[in-house]
Amino acid sequence: MIVKHVKIILMKFNWKIGGEAGFGIMTSGLEIAKVATRSGYHTFDYSEYPSLIRGGHNTYEVVISNDSVSAPKWEIDMLVCLNKDTFELHKDRLHLGSVILYDPEDFQPDSTSILIPIPFKAFKKECNIDQKMVNSIALGASLALLGGELKVFETIIRDEFGKKGEAIVKENVELAKKGYDYILKEHCPLKQILQKKKGERQMVVTGNDAFSLGVIGADCRYYAAYPMTPSSSVLGTLAALQYQTGMVVRHPEDEISVVNSAIGAAFAGARAAVGTSGGGFALMNEALSYAGVAEIGFVLFLAMRSGPATGMPTWTEQGDLLFATFAGHGEFPKIVLAPGDPEEMITLTLKAFDLADIYQTPVILLSDKFLSESHTSLPEDRVLKLLKTHKIDRGKIVAKTKQGSEYLRYKNEPDGISEQLIPGQEGIFYQANSYEHLEDSHTTESGVERIKQVNKRDKKRQTYLKKHFAEPTFYGDPKADTVFISWGSNKGPILEAMKILAEKFKRGFGYVHFTHLYPLDEEKIKDFMNVKYNHRRILIENNSHAQFGSLLRMQTGIDIKEKWLKYDGRPWWPEEIVQRLTNKS
Amino acid sequence: MTFDAYAPTWCPGCGDWGIRIGIKTALEQAGYNPSSVLLSFDIGCSGNMNDFLNGYALHTLHGRAIPTLVGAKMVQHKTKAIVVGGDGGIYGEGGNHFVHACRGNHDMTVIVHDNMVYGLTTGQVAPTAKKGYKSKSTPRGIIENPINPLALAIISGATFVAQGFAGDVRQLVEIMKQAMNHKGFSLVNVLQPCVTFNKVNTYAYYMTKTYKLDVKYDPSDRKKALTKAMEPFEEKFPLGVLYNVKAQTYHEQWPQIEKNMLIENKRFASFSDITKKFV
Numbered sequence: 001m002i003v004k005h006v007k008i009i010l011m012k013f014n015w016k017i018g019g020e021a022g023f024g025i026m027t028s029g030l031e032i033a034k035v036a037t038r039s040g041y042h043t044f045d046y047s048e049y050p051s052l053i054r055g056g057h058n059t060y061e062v063v064i065s066n067d068s069v070s071a072p073k074w075e076i077d078m079l080v081c082l083n084k085d086t087f088e089l090h091k092d093r094l095h096l097g098s099v100i101l102y103d104p105e106d107f108q109p110d111s112t113s114i115l116i117p118i119p120f121k122a123f124k125k126e127c128n129i130d131q132k133m134v135n136s137i138a139l140g141a142s143l144a145l146l147g148g149e150l151k152v153f154e155t156i157i158r159d160e161f162g163k164k165g166e167a168i169v170k171e172n173v174e175l176a177k178k179g180y181d182y183i184l185k186e187h188c189p190l191k192q193i194l195q196k197k198k199g200e201r202q203m204v205v206t207g208n209d210a211f212s213l214g215v216i217g218a219d220c221r222y223y224a225a226y227p228m229t230p231s232s233s234v235l236g237t238l239a240a241l242q243y244q245t246g247m248v249v250r251h252p253e254d255e256i257s258v259v260n261s262a263i264g265a266a267f268a269g270a271r272a273a274v275g276t277s278g279g280g281f282a283l284m285n286e287a288l289s290y291a292g293v294a295e296i297g298f299v300l301f302l303a304m305r306s307g308p309a310t311g312m313p314t315w316t317e318q319g320d321l322l323f324a325t326f327a328g329h330g331e332f333p334k335i336v337l338a339p340g341d342p343e344e345m346i347t348l349t350l351k352a353f354d355l356a357d358i359y360q361t362p363v364i365l366l367s368d369k370f371l372s373e374s375h376t377s378l379p380e381d382r383v384l385k386l387l388k389t390h391k392i393d394r395g396k397i398v399a400k401t402k403q404g405s406e407y408l409r410y411k412n413e414p415d416g417i418s419e420q421l422i423p424g425q426e427g428i429f430y431q432a433n434s435y436e437h438l439e440d441s442h443t444t445e446s447g448v449e450r451i452k453q454v455n456k457r458d459k460k461r462q463t464y465l466k467k468h469f470a471e472p473t474f475y476g477d478p479k480a481d482t483v484f485i486s487w488g489s490n491k492g493p494i495l496e497a498m499k500i501l502a503e504k505f506k507r508g509f510g511y512v513h514f515t516h517l518y519p520l521d522e523e524k525i526k527d528f529m530n531v532k533y534n535h536r537r538i539l540i541e542n543n544s545h546a547q548f549g550s551l552l553r554m555q556t557g558i559d560i561k562e563k564w565l566k567y568d569g570r571p572w573w574p575e576e577i578v579q580r581l582t583n584k585s
Numbered sequence: 586m587t588f589d590a591y592a593p594t595w596c597p598g599c600g601d602w603g604i605r606i607g608i609k610t611a612l613e614q615a616g617y618n619p620s621s622v623l624l625s626f627d628i629g630c631s632g633n634m635n636d637f638l639n640g641y642a643l644h645t646l647h648g649r650a651i652p653t654l655v656g657a658k659m660v661q662h663k664t665k666a667i668v669v670g671g672d673g674g675i676y677g678e679g680g681n682h683f684v685h686a687c688r689g690n691h692d693m694t695v696i697v698h699d700n701m702v703y704g705l706t707t708g709q710v711a712p713t714a715k716k717g718y719k720s721k722s723t724p725r726g727i728i729e730n731p732i733n734p735l736a737l738a739i740i741s742g743a744t745f746v747a748q749g750f751a752g753d754v755r756q757l758v759e760i761m762k763q764a765m766n767h768k769g770f771s772l773v774n775v776l777q778p779c780v781t782f783n784k785v786n787t788y789a790y791y792m793t794k795t796y797k798l799d800v801k802y803d804p805s806d807r808k809k810a811l812t813k814a815m816e817p818f819e820e821k822f823p824l825g826v827l828y829n830v831k832a833q834t835y836h837e838q839w840p841q842i843e844k845n846m847l848i849e850n851k852r853f854a855s856f857s858d859i860t861k862k863f864v
Contacts, residue, residue: 038864159864203863216859219852222659245853246841248659253685257652260645264656267643268623269848272656290646380860387856405586422848423641424661427586429619431635431642434628442591443636443644 013193014073015142016061017135018086022054024132025082028139029060030375033204034156035139035148036064037377040199044492045375046072046571051229051313057085064193070341070376070492074575078145080138081109082120082131099190101141116145116187123178129171136172140179145187148194150180200379207371207489210342210378211275211301212237214349216245217387220299221270224250224258229313230369231275231303255280259287259300266291266298267432269399269422271353275301278320279310285327288362292332292457294432295410295420297356297363299349304368306569315569316369318488318542324364325518325551331454333359333461336518338366340491342376346383348515350390355468358395359460360420366517368542370571371489400425408439412452416459465521471528472515477508482581485560486540487514487548489571494540496574501581517548520555529558538581539563542571586619586639588612593637595630600751600777604698605634607749607757607775608669614758615765617665625654627670627679629705631698634669648678651686654693660847662836665765666693672711673703676732680712687741690769692834696761697734697772698751700779701786708782715820718785735814738772739807739828745771746810746828750795751778752788756824763826769834776822791822798825805830 015032019025026047033043044063050056063073078099081087084107087100091111094100098113103120118141120134127133143153154173161168183189205213212234215223225235239249248265252258255276262272276284281302291298304320306312325336335355339345349365356363397420401407409430411418418439421428435443436450444450476483476498484494491513498509512529539549539560544567553559564580566572588609595601612622619639626632628647635644641664645653650668658666668675675683675697686693701714709722713734717726738746745767749757757775764771776795778787802825804810810828836842841850 034864201864203860205863209863213856213859213863216853217856221847221850222656224656241859243840244855244858246847246850247853248839248841248847250659252652252655253681256649257655257682257685260649260652261656261659264625264643264653264658265660266656267653268657268660270660286646287649290649294643380857380864383860384856387860388854392852423623423657424620424664426620429586429639429641431644433635433644434646435644443633 011066012069012073013064013077014061014075015064015078016059016076017080018057018059018090019082021049021052021056021058023082024135025058025060028135029062031139031156032142033062033375035152036194037202037204038152038155039148039194040197041066042068043204043377044069044071047373049314057089071496071574074573078142080142099145101138118182133175136175137179140176141183143194144180144183145190146194147189147192149196150177202377203380203383204375204377205342206373206375207342207345207367208233209237210345211349213383214346215273217390218350218353219271219392220247220273220353222248222262222265222272224252224261225275226251226255226258226280228277228280230305230372231277231301234275234301255283259284262298263287263291263296266296273299273301277303277305278307289328289330289332290434291362292328294434295360296432297360299352299356300362300364302364302366303372312569316542316571317567317569318368321547322551324366332457333361335363335464336366338488338515338517340488340513342378344515346386354393357397358393359464360417361460366488368489396420397422409441410437410439410453412439412456415463416456461519465519469521470516471524473513474510475513476510480508480510481535483510483512483535484538484540485512487517490540490542493572493574493577497577500574500578517551522556525556537562540572541565543567588619588639590639591636596781598780600700601630601698603751603754603757604775604777605637606754607761608696609638610758611761611765615762621665623654623657623661623664623666625650625668627674629671629674631669631671648674650674651679651682651695655686655691658691658693659836662842663846668693668695670697672697672699672701672713676734677712684741687738687743687770689835690742690744690832692769692836694764694771697774698777699774700777700783702779702783704779704782733814733817734774735827736811739810739814743772744769744830744832747773747826748822748824749773749775750791750824751775752791760826769832794820795822795824798823804828
């Protein structure tokens with residue numbers, strides 16, 4: 001697929017708030033994002049926080065744009081400092097036109113940017129509120145400065161806290177009004193960034209939210225997980241929704257129990273999924289192998305973070321691609337998919353469940369902290385269309401078989417896929433056997449039968465490549481002389497970088513975005529890469545081993561020589577890509 | 586269609602033979618057939634029953650027979666669910682799952698072949714072996730004290746805890762029938778000689794060390810059951826139902842599957858009720 005038009009940036013405004021963990025930074029950030037989307041704008045947000053409940057430094061930044069936006073922005077246009085650290089740690093990202101909100105009682109910024117002093121501490125004392133509520137004052141002040149409407153803020157607070165009672169809603173709104181009025185009285189609105197305009201009804205979703213929506217849309221009946229950042233919010237989201245959706249959402253004793261219970265659920269006939277990060281995934285490896293030989297399909301959501309071991313739990317990395325690809329002992333078919341943004345996450349999650357059923361084998365869906373926890377605005381209608389039009393394909397999974405009592409669970413078929421009977425039909429029985437087995441599922445150690453079953457399982461791989469493997473997508477100018485090659489969450493920053501580059505160099509750039517990472521079809525990829533894009537190729541990854549580069553070379557023989565690798569726990573910034581290209585061009 | 590599958594390959598005289606007859610007879614007498622049960626086999630000589638006992642079965646990984654069946658049971662909770670495993674798989678490798686399945690009072694019968702050795706890997710010590718037991722992996726004797734499965738199950742929340750002896754199949758059938766009839770987590774720990782590798786805990790050993798619980802014994806008293814469950818520490822092995830109480834099962838506490846089995850429910854399609862929460 002080729003997507004030709006990479007749009008030119010119209011407006012990107014970066015609002016950022018910082019403070020200690022426990023200050024309610026995350027809630028406030030999401031609130032400003034929703035004010036923006038409900039005022040007709042698009043947003044992308046990014047947060048950083050340490051693996052702590054209290055203390056440390058938390059930040060949340062929201063890029064507000066009048067066009068869709070898919071990455072953070074390096075320059076900060078408005079910085080809300082709930083403490084001095086926020087200024088000190090981020091002052092290198094400010095420019096002359098940046099606006100700094102701060103409390104003079106706390107500190108005086110040494111800066112040539114626009115200073116907006118606000119007496120947060122005095123307000124806190126006067127209103128007798130806790131630190132979290134100070135955020136509402138800061139949000140009100142931000143709205144006033146950006147030309148936003150308090151009424152919009154109120155709708156968000158009402159949706160969020162309405163259940164807790166009118167008093168809480170009122171208090172939040174009144175505090176926001178205090179900040180708002182203070183700006184109007186002491187300063188004046190600076191920019192018409194949030195001026196209300198018409199726009200589509202938009203959702204504000206993270207990659208994890210998008211996965212959750214896909215799981216619901218795919219009619220998954222059983223989801224199990226053991227909490228592990230950055231996958232944990234899926235468990236919380238699906239658990240909260242389960243009495244509505246009817247899904248069973250469990251938090252078992254460990255990841256081993258998580259994955260084996262999902263295999264049991266899938267054996268019993270339900271679509272099943274699990275979610276985890278690297279460490280939990282390591283514990284699930286043996287069970288992946290069981291699902292491989294017993295031919296039980298389920299979806300495994302792997303949200304990567306900086307490893308190895310406990311690593312940097314709340315920071316991002318694409319360090320588990322090869323691990324995921326090769327996970328599980330022995331040889332068995334496996335499919336690895338990696339969406340690049342929330343919309344792709346929904347589409348690929350829906351597809352992943354179909355593939356798990358059709359090929360009766362585990363499907364791994366890769367995410368990372370950056371994708372899993374960054375919110376993007378997405379038109380609600382588009383999401384609903386994806387969910388409503390999705391037709392579920394369970395492949396050869398049946399509730400009744402016509403094979404009768406001679407039913408062969410692992411029957412040798414030309415496409416490698418046998419009929420999978422949901423347990424329950426009278427007069428029939430079979431095993432989901434972890435041992436090598438005969439067609440009728442009984443254990444075997446016969447060499448002849450072994451070869452038959454290995455070949456049968458391998459055929460599923462070939463069938464997949466023929467029927468369901470999707471080539472990468474090309475974004476940008478097909479005649480571009482510089483083409484980026486990447487996968488997963490790097491998509492957003494690369495596309496944003498291309499907008500900047502197109503303006504800067506007045507020529508087009510290209511991006512080859514891979515989503516179906518394993519297995520790869522050698523011929524299709526060679527055709528795709530060789531014919532069209534035989535120019536400067538740059539591999540961009542968020543790891544230190546160029547893992548996709550290795551995988552691409554291993555599966556297709558294509559070797560990308562120029563590799564840009566980042567592994568400091570932070571995502572690629574669009575401006576970083578621009579700068580690197582400018583320096584090397 | 587019967588429960589009989591391949592002829593077992595166990596050693597002549599192995600306790601597994603008696604346990605299999607016990608399970609099969611109990612299932613038949615309770616009116617089950619291979620299409621009406623979910624079986625989950627662990628790995629080991631015990632788990633090899635997968636090819637000797639027909640049913641809709643999972644032959645799982647070592648240690649994982651319980652959690653795998655927990656998942657299947659959530660989807661088809663009206664189907665009878667039985668785990669067959671050994672002391673190594675259930676109390677060693679899968680010990681964590683065992684404790685948590687007891688806690689949840691998951692509705693399943695867990696039948697454990699307790700022969701105090703790892704037979705299939707040629708006789709290494711099992712977690713139920715007495716302190717000092719010498720084996721290939723512990724040439725000077727095991728340092729750890731044995732797991733006490735009965736006490737562990739009772740304090741962890743199991744609602745039916747029994748012990749049988751592979752040498753007394755008649756009693757075993759009765760215990761298993763009761764266990765399968767029980768709603769909630771039921772454990773049947775079966776003392777079983779390994780004629781090939783365990784030269785200590787033999788049939789003769791159990792003939793002298795086991796005794797049947799008195800007919801007047803009241804299994805509904807948790808403290809008394811615990812006292813009984815402590816006796817194996819003094820090499821006294823009570824046989825019969827030590828503990829049996831009524832309590833809500835795990836699946837009964839999920840409104841999603843109050844009426845139908847999870848697999849029978851209709852597909853959820855009110856997507857806008859969900860998407861609006863993210864606006």
